[in-house]
Amino acid sequence: MAWDFCAAPDFQPTLDWITGFIAEEVQPLEPLLPQLSAREAARLLEPLKQQVKDRGLWAVHLPKELGGNGFGQLPLAQMNLITGRVGVAMEVFGNMAPDSGNAELIAEGGTEQQKERWLWPNLSGEIRSAFAITEPWVAGTDPTQIESSAVLEDDHWVLNGRKWMITNASVADFIIFMVVTEPDAPAHLRCSMIVVEKGTPGLTILRDIPSMHDPEIEFGRRGNHAEVLLENVRVPQDHLIGPRGHGFVLSQVRLGPGRLHHATRWLADAERAFDMMCERAQSRSSFGKSYTRHQMVQQYIADSRIELETAKLLTLRAAWKFDREGNRAARSDIAMCKVYNAQVVHSVVDRALQVHGSLGYSSDMPLERMYRVARMATLVDGANEVHKVTIAKGELARYQAVEGWPSEHVPTRLAIAKERFAHLLEAGA
Numbered sequence: 001m002a003w004d005f006c007a008a009p010d011f012q013p014t015l016d017w018i019t020g021f022i023a024e025e026v027q028p029l030e031p032l033l034p035q036l037s038a039r040e041a042a043r044l045l046e047p048l049k050q051q052v053k054d055r056g057l058w059a060v061h062l063p064k065e066l067g068g069n070g071f072g073q074l075p076l077a078q079m080n081l082i083t084g085r086v087g088v089a090m091e092v093f094g095n096m097a098p099d100s101g102n103a104e105l106i107a108e109g110g111t112e113q114q115k116e117r118w119l120w121p122n123l124s125g126e127i128r129s130a131f132a133i134t135e136p137w138v139a140g141t142d143p144t145q146i147e148s149s150a151v152l153e154d155d156h157w158v159l160n161g162r163k164w165m166i167t168n169a170s171v172a173d174f175i176i177f178m179v180v181t182e183p184d185a186p187a188h189l190r191c192s193m194i195v196v197e198k199g200t201p202g203l204t205i206l207r208d209i210p211s212m213h214d215p216e217i218e219f220g221r222r223g224n225h226a227e228v229l230l231e232n233v234r235v236p237q238d239h240l241i242g243p244r245g246h247g248f249v250l251s252q253v254r255l256g257p258g259r260l261h262h263a264t265r266w267l268a269d270a271e272r273a274f275d276m277m278c279e280r281a282q283s284r285s286s287f288g289k290s291y292t293r294h295q296m297v298q299q300y301i302a303d304s305r306i307e308l309e310t311a312k313l314l315t316l317r318a319a320w321k322f323d324r325e326g327n328r329a330a331r332s333d334i335a336m337c338k339v340y341n342a343q344v345v346h347s348v349v350d351r352a353l354q355v356h357g358s359l360g361y362s363s364d365m366p367l368e369r370m371y372r373v374a375r376m377a378t379l380v381d382g383a384n385e386v387h388k389v390t391i392a393k394g395e396l397a398r399y400q401a402v403e404g405w406p407s408e409h410v411p412t413r414l415a416i417a418k419e420r421f422a423h424l425l426e427a428g429a
Helices: 012-029 038-054 073-083 099-109 112-124 247-283 295-325 331-356 367-376 384-396 410-420 422-427
Strands: 129-132 149-153 156-167 174-180 191-197 203-208 225-236
Touching: 012 038, 012 073, 073 247, 073 295, 099 112, 099 129, 099 174, 099 247, 129 156, 149 174, 156 174, 156 191, 174 247, 191 225, 191 247, 247 295, 247 331, 247 367, 295 331, 331 367, 331 384, 410 422
Parallel strands: 129 174
Antiparallel strands: 149 156, 156 225, 174 191, 203 225
């Protein structure tokens, strides 16, 4: 079977435009945005969003009937390898997490009324959303342990529990909660998805959590991760997304493609760090010679390029397989991308920071922030260890146990070979 990861000829001009747009219009805003209010930032970003919409590139991860362009995963990966160089590009292109995944979830499981109320305004950027699954008291890698619950009383759901590290919860207009509604059902049929809107009595955003990524937190800033309390929160019965007990099924709608998107953007971030490392190597010297002539620096550069190209091929193949065979068939491939790309972005950024010395460690360069963000990659979207289990299970399923000696046991193979080819050996004697 032939693999072809090249951009389609009619799509390459689009990628060329995106490359120039990111470099010339989006990246220059990067150092300025953290100093601006939300209103000031919107004033700068709205014209850029309009350019994206005018090019038909807004929310292209969604099908055309939802206002996107119906791009497959391979073209999306080719785009994300460019847009991932700048974090705010996700918002400019209308595919910022968690809104992008929530849109896919509501599109898949929501009613027409739910789409009118939450999906369309979310897609247009009128309202924000969050997705709440992780909890502080149970392992985030095993969501079957979720304790937050919802009980149906008359025609309302009553929710109780606590969620943790919920991205954008403090700025969200609605939050999709994964809670236990079927406590006696099998493990993967216990949870459901229920929407709670901002301002609902009993819903409390306790705090935005300081993290390695963002240790000096400002409450209510986009991208923050919040701790959320549910105390007898009552919402109408029609706030349930999809059938009861189908929370895990619906979660895969957003998590599979989302993992691939994030893993691809990490490579774009790593490429940017690689660019900084090579520029620094060309610009500095020590012990009487250029950094470029130091074998240790050469090894950093060679190892980084090998890892980046390996990761790109792994990622593009996963996207290609997703388009051809679907999410389930590409599950192990996506897991491999998630695991490997998380390691690559950390390694490349670390090397780039090392080559920059004290300058790289300082906040005068983006590398120290990139390093902190990269450390998160092995944890988010499922810990790497869990994905390695998925990969191993998929591989082991292709093998059977054997009785007696292993199939490659040399003495056994030699006896079989002698018997099989005895007539030829005897004829030549």
